[in-house]
Amino acid sequence: MLDVKWIRENPDAFVAGLEKRFFTPAPAEILNQILTLDSQRRETIQQLQDLQARRNAVSKDIGKAKKDKNEAEAQRLMDEVAGLKETIRQGEEDERAQDQALRDLLAGIPNMPAEDVPVGPDEDANVELRKVGELPSFDFAPKQHFEIGEALGFMDFETAAKLSGSRFVVLKGPLARLERALSQFMLDLHTDQHGYTEVNPPLLVRDDTMFGTAQLPKFADDQFEAVANLDGMLGGADSIGSAEVVRQALVQSGSRRWLIPTAEVPLTNLAREEITDEAKLPMRVTAGTPCFRAEAGAAGRDTRGMIRQHQFTKVELVSVTTPEQSAEEHERMTKCAETVLQKLGLPYRVMVLSTGDMGFSAQKTYDIEVWLPGQDMYREISSCSVCGDFQARRMNARYRPTDSKSPRLVHTLNGSGVAVGRALIAVLENYQEADGSVRVPDVLRPYMGGLTKIEAPA
Known part of the structure; x- marks a missing residue:
C-alpha cells in the first residue's frame, strides 16, 4: 500500500507511476479521489481536536462555576459538554468511515515501478x-x-x-x-x-x-477460499439464507480462511x-x-x-x-x-x-x-x-x-x-x-x- 502522505506531496510522480503501469481508471481521477478523501479525513481530525480541546476547557469551567456556586452556569456548561460528547462521537464515526474509504481506495492501487524498469504494456x-x-x-x-x-x-x-x-x-x-x-x-x-x-x-x-x-482484496477471484462448516455453525439448520448470513458474518469479522x-x-x-x-x-x-x-x-x-x-x-x-x-x-x-x-x-x-x-x-x-x-x-x-x-x-x-x-x-x-x-x-x-x-x-x-x-x- 502506498503512503498517502507521499502521494499528497508527490502527486505528479504518483500519476506518472500509474501511467507507466497502464493503470485504469485514469490516474489523475484516482489522485483526485485520494486527495479529496484525505482532505476530508484530515479536516475531520482537526475538527475533532478542536472539539476535544473545547470539551476539556469547558470541563475546567464547570469546576470553576461549581466552586463559585454558580449552579446555572455549571448546568449550562454541563449541557454543552454533553452536546460536545455527542458531536465528538459522530465525528469519530465519520473519521473511521473516511479512513476506511481511503484505505479501501489505496488497497486497490499497485506499487510504483522502479526507475530502471522498462516501460511497456505487456x-x-x-x-x-x-x-x-x-x-x-x-x-x-x-x-x-x-x-x-x-x-x-x-x-x-x-x-x-x-x-x-x-x-x-x-x-x-x-x-x-x-x-x-x-x-x-x-x-x-x-x-x-x-x-x-x-x-x-x-x-x-x-x-x-x-x-x-x-x-486481497483485489485478487480474491484468483484464490481458493476454505469454506467454513456453516451447518455446524448454524446448529444443523438447512437454510441457504442462514448460511449466507453466517458467511457474510465471517467476511465482516475477518474469520475466513484461504489456501495459500x-x-x-x-x-x-x-x-x-x-x-x-x-x-x-x-x-x-x-x-x-x-x-x-x-x-x-x-x-x-x-x-x-x-x-x-x-x-x-x-x-x-x-x-x-x-x-x-x-x-x-x-x-x-x-x-x-x-x-x-x-x-x-x-x-x-x-x-x-x-x-x-x-x-x-x-x-x-x-x-x-x-x-x-x-x-x-x-x-x-x-x-x-x-x-x-x-x-x-x-x-x-x-x-x-x-x-x-x-x-x-x-x-x-x-x-x-x-x-x-x-x-x-x-x-x-x-x-x-x-x-x-x-x-x-x-x-x-x-x-x-x-x-x-x-x-x-x-
Missing part, C-alpha cells in the same frame, strides 16, 4: 538480461512433458480429473519421487549454502494475512505487526509447500499438462530487509534461484519485467525462464520481486534502526526458488531420451536412491 516489452547454458540438441523430435510422463505411465491427468476436476495431476512412482527430490534438493541448497532458514508455515491463512501481501497461493503469504507475514532489531536483518526464510490458485484469468491457457495447475509445489524465498539493503538483496535472491537451475543443468534466461507485466506489489521483478525443448520455448520458472515498503505498510512490519529510536518500515522481497512442478517439467523435457526414458540429473541422484534413469515398467 510481456512483449520485457527485456532479456542474460542467457545461461547451452540448449540441448536431439536426434529425434523432443516430446512435451505430458507426453513423456503419460507414456512412462507415471503421470495421470484422467484419474486426477475424476478426483478433483481439470488442472490437477496424479504423479506416481519415480515421478512422484522426482518431485519430492527436487523440493528436498532446493531446500537443502537454500538452507545449507544460501543462508535461508527453513520454515514449515500454515497452508490456511486469515483475511488480514492475505491482505498483507496484497492477494504461494508460501510468500505466510513467510512475509512472519514480520507482520513486529518491530525487528536492525541487527537481525536481513531475515531470509524459505519453505517448500503446496500452493493453490484458482487461475480465474487463465481459461483456455496451458490446458494440457502441468504448466498451469490449481495445486502445485513451490519452494519460496522471502527476505525482509532495511531499505538500504533491498536492491542488493534482490540481485542476491535472483542468483540463489539461478543456482538451482545451474546445478540441475537446465538452460535458462533472466528477464526484467516491464511495468505492465510485473505483479501488483512489485517495484521491480526478474523472471527466470527455463528452456523447454518440447515446447521449443522458454517458460517462467521463477519470479523474484522487490516490493519496497509496499507490503510492510499493509502489515505494519517495522524495524528499529541502530542509530534511532523511531521504527521504520522494512522492505520485503520474494522469489520462487524455484517452482517444483515446472522444474520437473524441465527435467523431463531436457533429459529425455529417444526411447522415452528420462535421465536423472546428477545432483538429484542421491535424493532418488541412486536412480540414474526413469523408465517405463517392464
Whole structure:
C-alpha cells in the first residue's frame, strides 16, 4: 500500500507511476479521489481536536462555576459538554468511515515501478538480461512433458480429473519421487549454502494475512477460499439464507480462511505487526509447500499438462530487509534461484519485467525462464520481486534502526526458488531420451536412491 502522505506531496510522480503501469481508471481521477478523501479525513481530525480541546476547557469551567456556586452556569456548561460528547462521537464515526474509504481506495492501487524498469504494456516489452547454458540438441523430435510422463505411465491427468476436476495431476512412482527430490534438493541448497532458514508455515491463512501481501482484496477471484462448516455453525439448520448470513458474518469479522497461493503469504507475514532489531536483518526464510490458485484469468491457457495447475509445489524465498539493503538483496535472491537451475543443468534466461507485466506489489521483478525443448520455448520458472515498503505498510512490519529510536518500515522481497512442478517439467523435457526414458540429473541422484534413469515398467 502506498503512503498517502507521499502521494499528497508527490502527486505528479504518483500519476506518472500509474501511467507507466497502464493503470485504469485514469490516474489523475484516482489522485483526485485520494486527495479529496484525505482532505476530508484530515479536516475531520482537526475538527475533532478542536472539539476535544473545547470539551476539556469547558470541563475546567464547570469546576470553576461549581466552586463559585454558580449552579446555572455549571448546568449550562454541563449541557454543552454533553452536546460536545455527542458531536465528538459522530465525528469519530465519520473519521473511521473516511479512513476506511481511503484505505479501501489505496488497497486497490499497485506499487510504483522502479526507475530502471522498462516501460511497456505487456510481456512483449520485457527485456532479456542474460542467457545461461547451452540448449540441448536431439536426434529425434523432443516430446512435451505430458507426453513423456503419460507414456512412462507415471503421470495421470484422467484419474486426477475424476478426483478433483481439470488442472490437477496424479504423479506416481519415480515421478512422484522426482518431485519430492527436487523440493528436498532446493531446500537443502537454500538452507545449507544460501543462508535461508527453513520454515514449515500454515497452508490456511486469515483475511488480514492475505491482505498483507496484497492477494486481497483485489485478487480474491484468483484464490481458493476454505469454506467454513456453516451447518455446524448454524446448529444443523438447512437454510441457504442462514448460511449466507453466517458467511457474510465471517467476511465482516475477518474469520475466513484461504489456501495459500504461494508460501510468500505466510513467510512475509512472519514480520507482520513486529518491530525487528536492525541487527537481525536481513531475515531470509524459505519453505517448500503446496500452493493453490484458482487461475480465474487463465481459461483456455496451458490446458494440457502441468504448466498451469490449481495445486502445485513451490519452494519460496522471502527476505525482509532495511531499505538500504533491498536492491542488493534482490540481485542476491535472483542468483540463489539461478543456482538451482545451474546445478540441475537446465538452460535458462533472466528477464526484467516491464511495468505492465510485473505483479501488483512489485517495484521491480526478474523472471527466470527455463528452456523447454518440447515446447521449443522458454517458460517462467521463477519470479523474484522487490516490493519496497509496499507490503510492510499493509502489515505494519517495522524495524528499529541502530542509530534511532523511531521504527521504520522494512522492505520485503520474494522469489520462487524455484517452482517444483515446472522444474520437473524441465527435467523431463531436457533429459529425455529417444526411447522415452528420462535421465536423472546428477545432483538429484542421491535424493532418488541412486536412480540414474526413469523408465517405463517392464
